[in-house]
Amino acid sequence: MNGFPRLARQTLTIARRDFVATVFTPTFLLFLLAPLMMLAFGTVGGLGAATMAKSADTQSRIVMIAEGETATRVVALDRQLRRLFRVVEQPPKLIVAAPSADPERQARALFADSGVDTYAVLYGPLERPSILHVENGPRSAEYLAELASQVLRAQRAGTDAPLSEATKTVITRTGTSASGQGQAAFFTVFALFIVSLMLAGQVVGTMAEERSNKVIEILAAAVPLESVFFGKLLGMFGVAVLFLVFWGTVVIGLGSNAASVMPARLASELATVGPAVGFIPYALLFFAYFVMAYMLLGAVFLGLGAQAGTQRELQMMSLPITIFQVAMFGLAAVAAGSPDSWLATAAELFPFSSPFAMAARAANSPELWRHFAALAWQALWVVITVSIAARLFRRGVLQSGSPKLWRRKAATTA
Structure with missing residues (x-):
């Protein structure tokens, strides 16, 4: 047997030798089950990360200083606006606080609370509100600004209900x-x-x-x-x-x-x-x-x-x-x-x-x-x-x- 057939036979002989020497060993079982170990470590790490993220979510907030009818509308419109976001993308929990004699001082004091992370605080008249926010909270500040605008629109319209009701139909993709x-x-x-x-x-x-x-x-x-x-x-x-x-x-x-x-x-x-x-x-x-x-x-x-x-x-x-x-x-x-x-x-x-x-x-x-x-x-x-x-x-x-x-x-x- 000469040429390519002989070369192929020699190659397959070496291949069979290495395959048997690798598979028929106790360590191969560990190699075969290695993904289970990776999955176990990944699951533990993922659970730890999820716990930390959940803990961070429960300890963060945004605050709007308002009272009376305005506070009621803030809560109602916040519930409506949050439907526009996915769960993981929603702003921090909104807290509505009654104003004190000095709203600015009250707003600054909210950031000093070490038990909770305050990202943004809105105070003052809704036509020209003041918003304080931390460096990594600009989106929270934008959300509070938009919420104030929606509250003003609701006050001028005289209702918190949506001004239009759309009919939504789910379309199933064929491919x-x-x-x-x-x-x-x-x-x-x-x-x-x-x-x-x-x-x-x-x-x-x-x-x-x-x-x-x-x-x-x-x-x-x-x-x-x-x-x-x-x-x-x-x-x-x-x-x-x-x-x-x-x-x-x-x-x-x-x-x-x-x-x-x-x-x-x-x-x-x-x-x-x-x-x-x-x-x-x-x-x-x-x-x-x-x-x-x-x-x-x-x-x-x-x-x-x-x-x-x-x-x-x-x-x-x-x-x-x-x-x-x-x-x-x-x-x-x-x-x-x-x-x-x-x-x-x-x-x-x-x-x-x-x-x-x-x-x-x-x-x-x-x-x-x-x-x-x-x-x-x-x-x-x-x-x-x-x-x-x-x-x-x-x-x-x-x-x-x-x-x-x-x-x-x-x-x-x-």
């Missing part, structure tokens, strides 16, 4: 919206970044381990280094696919049950979020771009890890690797937000950000021809990257390989 496609694009980039961050980084230590126990020299003597690199990349990719199949099954199972208990409003909002190419082509393209992202980043990390001679050198490489991944995520995220910009085109052409940017393109645009060209372009760069990594390892670590061009010419001349 995804433009904003929903943008949200799907960002989610696509984020999901690819997370799985590549968790899985592609595992490739870094494989070559370093082989170097430390001298196994790489035996493998290099038996098969070409390109087969060793491709085999290790395929073996770790098999581990990544096993990880995704396990968690994909879990997420699909939980998602099907969650859909039945999901609030109707949330379900209708999620219905507007979706990819422009359709869900089935999107799922196929997402997997294809995950393969390319893993192979491209994995090839880079494999080449870097092959240059590390010690665990200390390997640890020092973790920061540049993480920065590189975050940079690719940032570039693709910008491309997802501006799909027709020159930056998006650059992200789609740069091979290591191309899988992320093109996956976002699948969510933003219904065109399919670009994806076939992009996948071929990315596959070419996988081959180039692995070949460069193998050559650098052969020359820099094994100190072997063909002589340089000027040495070959000198030998021929002699």
